[in-house]
Amino acid sequence: MKIPFKYTIRNLKTRRLTTALTVTGIAAVVFVFAAVLMMAYGIQKTLIETGSDDNIIALRKAATGEITSIIMVDQANILSTFPNIAKTSDGKPLVSKEIVAVINLSYSKKEGGMGLIAVRGITNAGLQLRPNVKLIEGRMFQWGSREVIVGSSIHKRFQGTNVGEKIKFGGDQWTIVGWFDAGGSGFDSEIWGDEIQLAAAFGYTGAYSSILFRLDRPDAFDKFKQEFEKDLRLQILDVKREKQFYAEQSEDMAMFIRILGIVVTVIFSLGAMIGAMITMYAAVSNRTVEIGTLRALGFRRRNVLAAFLVESLALSLIGGLVGLFLASFLQFFNISMINFGSFSELAFNFSLSPSIVISSLLFSVVMGIIGGFLPSVRAARLNIVNALRSG
């Protein structure tokens, strides 16, 4: 581009009000665009972090999640006897047969309403398989008692979830004896108790929701799976790495949010592009004599086209950066929504990634190109004599 960049930038500074208004419009659209992507990414990140690559989860085939999965006791017992399954320090298979159910709890008074919460019945092996879960306050529930511990998101957002309080579900009162932090993973949105107690309360006699276990060698999964699939008694079950299971759980939700959000954002962006177009048409109209002068001095049509396109791009890029900057503060917000896989509440943070930064800036650049193209073409096509006369 032969026309100096400072000409573009100073012109933007000169017309502060229209520049500010256009930047605001683009920033608002980029903010929404980035927020949607951050939301989808936040869900994915939360769920993916929930799973461990070392853990293997068994579910009933075709189950959309643990809540729709049923594994009979005899199937669970067969699975526990498979070779290659890691052992606990006392020589028992490192296998956690778990049940998951959903209950209702009231949100804090500030938020109002009721939410669906996943309650997980775990075993001692289940705790060993999730070493990232740390008790923050109180103590661990006692095996064989009607005691539970709650995840940090539940503790923060629901009524009656402080240590010492009781919550009612499954036909009984359950005492909260502690709350834990699971490092921002999906377990933070769960309530945990003794599997046997919870299974009895929810009527899960003779069945489990899922089986979580670990192999003696992480790289033995493929071999294990081959053996597993050969066993005719376990044909109705499926095994996968826990991380993969949670990644799949997040896909539908993230996709739904992305599609919905992007459709809405694209509609919004039409307004911003029209705004940018009006601004650039006004810029061309106000600077017709300058364009004529530049052309008379020997600058070519393409130089003028490039100068005005760059001006439009600069506007949109500034808008994009402002929108992205504002959207980055969303990372401090924790929200929740229903996880389609578990039909229960999942709390997560908006999360920003390098690809979201690039996508948002590209989106703003595309708005700038589309909004600025026609005015730039008009500037480039001006007749020199007519442009000089318009002064």
Next chain:
Amino acid sequence: MSIVSVQNISKSYWRDSLEIPVLSNISFEVPEGEFVGLMGPSGSGKTTLLNLIAGIDRPTKGSIIVANTDVTKLGESQLAKWRSSNVGFVFQFYNLLPVLTAFENVELPLLLTKLSKKERKEHVEFVLKVVGLADRIHHYPKQLSGGQEQRVAIARAIVTDPTILIADEPTGDLDKTSALEILNLLQTLNSEFKKTIIMVTHDPRAAERAHIIKQLDKGELT
């Protein structure tokens, strides 16, 4: 030896289906290093003729040869390139870019050359010194008087050392004193730097500085 040769030039504009003739069969020569004044009443076609010579408009008929180049035969891009190295423009209302300083305005035509940044700086400083504005180098147009703005515009016109200098009513927007300064400057450029100048003017005092006067009336030389 003539530097500009205008041969049987005609120019018409079309308004709807109506042809409006502006220039009819104009022919004349401008010798190298001359100062030519184009005079005539409003609407006589002076500026149109100037635009044709400068290569920013095209004739309906005829040819214009400037320094052995028939500008009427050049394509759009070739013409732009030709203008950048052969024509210096001085407009009535200066036409400086308001967001650029005097230095940056004068530097503009040099951005189309292969000169280095250092060479461009030297050229710009030299011409601004020639027009007497060495101390206003970083001023923006709005910080300059009309006469000073026109001097910056003249510096911009001569910075590439063009073949011809085209001036369209260069004193038309100036007070008497500033106009005199500009005319003196143009005369100096013509006499000392041997610049060929073609100037459109209504002002008889301006016309006095020209060595050759061409009178136009209703699109014809009289």
